[in-house]
Amino acid sequence: MTEPAPGRDVTARINGNEVSRHVPLRQTLALFLRDDLGLTGTKISCGLQVCGVCSVLVDGQPVSACTYLAVDIDGRTVETVEGLADGDTMHPLQRAFVARFALQCGFCTPGFLMMSKSLLARNADPSEDEIREYLDGNICRCTGYRPIVDAVQDAARELRETSAHG
């Protein structure tokens, strides 16, 4: 068997759960989430932090999990697509993506959802140009993007209405 690679003990809050693991220094966050924690919703594509597929939130900031080292989450919170829904209640972004057909193959979708969540946390009422600017680093090969912009606008509206009334 392979000798244990050099690593470090890491404790982080992942989708609301505290997780402690010994993590090899060379392991990326994407592989840690997928292989060690079974959170396979986060996908890997370009491996160059360019396509946005692997986007997750670390302390609320979007990062490319394909190149972010897992040891660097120590003491931080991590949010992935699996943590987006509240129990059985989907996040408004998830509902809007489904309603607008803002995905087809779905491989890029977890990244789009997490980037969109990050956008809406910063800007509750983004214009179309602001959405396009913020999500330009996420590549979707199926949809032609229009339905994604529409879905983010729908979700933003719903979130604004919810917070106004609630």
Add this chain to the structure above:
Amino acid sequence: MADERIAGQAVPRRDLLEKVTGAAVYTVDITPPGTLHAVVVRSSHAHATIVSIERDPALKLPGVVAVVTADDLAGLFPRFGHIVPDHFILASKKVRYYGEPVALVVADTVAAASDAAQLVEIRYEALPAVMTPDAALADGAQLVHEDDYGNSGDESFASLNAAGEDDTRDNCASESTLEWGDPDAAFASATTVVEDFTHYPMLYAYAMEPYNAVADFRDGRLHVITSAQHPFMVRNDLARVFSLPLARVRVEVPYVGGGYGSKSYTKVEPLAAVGSWATGRPVKLVLDVEGSIYTTRADSAQVRVRSAFDADGTILAREFDIVMNSGAYADNSPFVLEKAVNRCFGPYRVPNLRVRGRAIYTNTSPASSYRGFGAPQGSFAGELNLDHAAEELGIDPVAIRMRNLVDKGSEILPGKRGLDADLKADLAMVAESLRRDRHEQAGYGIGMACTASDAGAFPVSTAEVRIQTDGSAVVLSGSTEIGQGSRSALAQIAAEELGLELSHISVAQSDTGTGPYERTTGASRTTTLTGLALQRACADARAKIAAMAADLYGGDASDYTPCMGGVHRPDGTDVGHGAVIRGWFGANAGEVTGIGLVRREGATKAMPPFWEVGMVGVEVRVDPDTGLVEVSQLVTVADVGFAINPLAVEGQDLGAATQGLGGALYEELVYDGPQLLNPNIVEYRVPRMKDMPAKIDTMIAQRRDGIGPYGAKGAGEGALNPMAAAVAAAVARAVGRRPTEVPLTPERVWRLMTDRPPA
């Protein structure tokens, strides 16, 4: 008669719910217990003899289990290929392109396999490389393949295997021709002859999920889970490699992270399979993007086109010479070529035609299918040439097309199915939408183009529906859900046919071990052909239930007519399917299976099964200083006969159009010496969100003129096919000069505008 209940509604796609929560399982997410991980060692030469492979340094690394090379495959059939079985699983004796798999390192972890892959020492002796068709066709050119591999024996590809039958070997992988009338005489007597020479680039389909597969070979059985469009085709190749009966090879496909034709046919499955065969453990192989680009790209094409017209713009004759750079292995290129030959001259009345096409082996990465294949390469030349002629003749580009378009019902290809679409009406829709929002300022230009593709491929489809004791139904199909929405569309068809709600139907797809056969998931065939098979399966199940009802309640089966979810009895009452099944089996148990078969007979006898229309228009704005092209209008018509799910159709059409814009404006794989300059997402630029056209108008024409369910035809490729030609026409009008190659990058347009030679 729009009396469908569920078909035709924009119902939410069931797969999307799983995909937004992260629960949807793709092949990359599957790692069976005990799995080993493989990494491919790739050739560093375009063409070279393999002198030696030293594996010991790699094998000494902790965790490394095996280093597999061609020598280890001696007892197997070491190649694959559904048309020409020329594709070596691992390079044997020589490498034919930079990036070709030479060895497979199998280890406990991906990290160990990656580290070890760098320690496999391969010594090469360089051979002269032929990187372009011109070089490959030159006198005395180095041969890419010295041997004749015969053909795969698939009758439906029999016409494609002509090349190689002659005695002299050359680098022509396949040749395809088409001719009628007397083109020489027509050209000799014509008043206007317009000639162009075009180049369509090498492209990469860029599915976001790279090629990957998990294989488990044990006890003389092979089980492969893979990200593939055609599991049954992959099964054929794998069975041949290991000399196994088809029944002992199981190929399963979970959700697929994008295909677009690039996951048609066999890719990395044989590599994973030989890894497992050599180690006796499950082996998972996940390529990175660079490895995927070196696995399959699309054929580039240089096309010489000449067309003769009379003074009013009527086409008298057309002649095409198509040369494709098909790379080191044939893969699907002979078929791509045949389609380019069929599709280049367009859906026009061409009384005299001559087309010659050749797919050329070169020492570049192997080319194969990509969405619409053959049509984009061929129609770029044909449509551009038609715009050129319109300009020469002083005729409007819409008018010259209206004058020559084939009428509904008339033949495009002699002896083939007549055109099942109204192209003139579709073209008018595009022209009107463009006109409505047109910018008249300098720097803007509009362009439009149309195609009709012989789509649907060879009609062999089967489907199964299993009615349960509560009347709910399980649909089984071998057609793969690749993101196009087939799972949802098939559920809609079954719900319609059985009188059920969607919530009472589940759909399972693409498992050769447990599910019914489907030839391919491509050529936009699923809705039409699998849909027909499913309709027949539902009818078969209903007939069986009617016969059971007659057993139970008396009378003839024909006395029992369908009602919602059941049968109407002669006494005027209704009884549910489930109640009949329970009654007949005499317990709360049992099941009724309906089978539906489609072959070349009846509605699907004439080929092609349907014509797929591509009808697009764009308006562009060209920056006068930089040559940057922005798309201000994108207009498409999806002429689908009947949209089972209109939102899904629009989504497929916009997706296809956007990929078409990619090839027209941004995308091109560039060879510099033996290797690609840009096998990655940084330098291979695909459309991004900010590239989205300001106006998007995706229209659907529903005239119920297809042979599929409720008059449906296929969708999903059409809008890509003519896009490069439409964009080139728009740029030509914006800058006053005609481009002859794409992508229309800023530099290329700037050179065109300023009369500088191409870079």
